[in-house]
Amino acid sequence: MEISKQIGEIKTKNNIEVEDEKVESDLRNSALKIADEIGMSSEFCGRLLNILLTESVRLQNVQQNDNEQRQTHLSIFMKAKQLQAMGKNVIHLEVGEPDYLPPKNVKIALGRIYDLQQYHYTETRGIPKLRQAIAKKVGNGITDEQVIVTPGGRFAVFSAIVSLVKSGDEVIYIEPAWPAYRECADFIGAKTKILKTTLKEKWNPDLKRLEEMINNNTKMIILNYPNNPTGKILNDNAMQRIMDVAKDYSLYVLSDEVYSDYSFNRFKSILEYGYDKSIMISSFSKGHAMTGFRVGYGISNKKIIAKMSAIQAVALTSVAEPMQYSALAAIDDNSLNENVKMMRRRLGFVCDKLQKMSLPFVAPDGALYVYPQLREGMDDDTVLINKLLDLGVAIAPGSGFGESYKRFIRISACQTEEVLEKGLEVLSSTL
Numbered sequence: 001m002e003i004s005k006q007i008g009e010i011k012t013k014n015n016i017e018v019e020d021e022k023v024e025s026d027l028r029n030s031a032l033k034i035a036d037e038i039g040m041s042s043e044f045c046g047r048l049l050n051i052l053l054t055e056s057v058r059l060q061n062v063q064q065n066d067n068e069q070r071q072t073h074l075s076i077f078m079k080a081k082q083l084q085a086m087g088k089n090v091i092h093l094e095v096g097e098p099d100y101l102p103p104k105n106v107k108i109a110l111g112r113i114y115d116l117q118q119y120h121y122t123e124t125r126g127i128p129k130l131r132q133a134i135a136k137k138v139g140n141g142i143t144d145e146q147v148i149v150t151p152g153g154r155f156a157v158f159s160a161i162v163s164l165v166k167s168g169d170e171v172i173y174i175e176p177a178w179p180a181y182r183e184c185a186d187f188i189g190a191k192t193k194i195l196k197t198t199l200k201e202k203w204n205p206d207l208k209r210l211e212e213m214i215n216n217n218t219k220m221i222i223l224n225y226p227n228n229p230t231g232k233i234l235n236d237n238a239m240q241r242i243m244d245v246a247k248d249y250s251l252y253v254l255s256d257e258v259y260s261d262y263s264f265n266r267f268k269s270i271l272e273y274g275y276d277k278s279i280m281i282s283s284f285s286k287g288h289a290m291t292g293f294r295v296g297y298g299i300s301n302k303k304i305i306a307k308m309s310a311i312q313a314v315a316l317t318s319v320a321e322p323m324q325y326s327a328l329a330a331i332d333d334n335s336l337n338e339n340v341k342m343m344r345r346r347l348g349f350v351c352d353k354l355q356k357m358s359l360p361f362v363a364p365d366g367a368l369y370v371y372p373q374l375r376e377g378m379d380d381d382t383v384l385i386n387k388l389l390d391l392g393v394a395i396a397p398g399s400g401f402g403e404s405y406k407r408f409i410r411i412s413a414c415q416t417e418e419v420l421e422k423g424l425e426v427l428s429s430t431l
Helices: 002-013 021-038 042-067 073-085 104-116 128-138 152-164 180-188 207-212 236-249 302-316 321-330 335-356 380-390 417-430
Strands: 091-093 147-150 170-175 191-196 218-224 252-256 278-283 296-299 393-397 409-412
Touching (some): 002 042, 073 380, 128 147, 128 296, 152 180, 152 296, 180 191, 207 236, 218 236, 380 393, 380 417
Parallel strands (some): 170 191, 252 278
Antiparallel strands (some): 278 296
């Protein structure tokens, strides 16, 4: 570990990425050869090596973070809130929080909750009425026993990873990606393997490479479509190939479908593939504009839901009952269709503006964001992001979704076109 620190210093000095897949592969092959010679289980050897590699990467990242404070969409959001508290006007293009109101039915439900005394402890998995309504909404033969209600989609992701993956196991996810997947894996000491995609390839993953990344220690593949930050949706052929690979290696597949309400092209949920080791995650935060209500949910087989429920019981008992009844009031509300139309129009507006700025991007298939590439020589967080914030515009740095994406930014379309235009004019003036 002392040597790891020294390596971290060298990488920082020479601007070299901390993780090197080829080096790790060579180390793994060498370790497995020794394990075979001494009669050690290859799976145990791999887990032990991953624990050492994970700690080494952590120490090297500490070296880099001491020299450069990495910014994310959340860190920018917090800075923007601080500026607002001091009286500065800030246009929020960094956070995926819709500016429109939750459904009117939610307001009515909130007014009744006190009189109906719907403010008690509930089952850890959630009130039966809400779980039944979610099961009915998603269809595919799902029952309420396969549903858990969680405090936001984020905790559903966390409880799934923590309950199914152990220290030293491996998790594969596709970048650019919401950073929470790696954060959850890091929390339990799991090793993350990253399949990187590119703008040039229109954010399509190399599925042959995906299969090559799998070994005896791989336990889970994490998917996020519609993708945050690119808005990409994989076609059915690509999804089917991923599911076939998962079945061949008996891997869990965690599918974060929080943005599925905002799908402008054909979207097929993981539940439609009928794979028993899949876990679907969703939320009321985005489609119903209920971010602060903190109501998400997970759907899987009964055994997996029981494991996730055990984590939730230890951590927080249950989601607040008033919030669950609010979600129940929202689930069949027709305003969702109007929200989707509005978001599609706003994203189109942002895309038109970016084209005029000559910034390359792939038009999103869904979600709330556009992920353009900056001009040659421009960096997301050391120059542009801070300058924009000084000018009253908050935009998410692309590197917050993967170290390889420093030349990108994520623009949220969660504001009116008038506000979006003002923010994009400031962006254009700084390029």
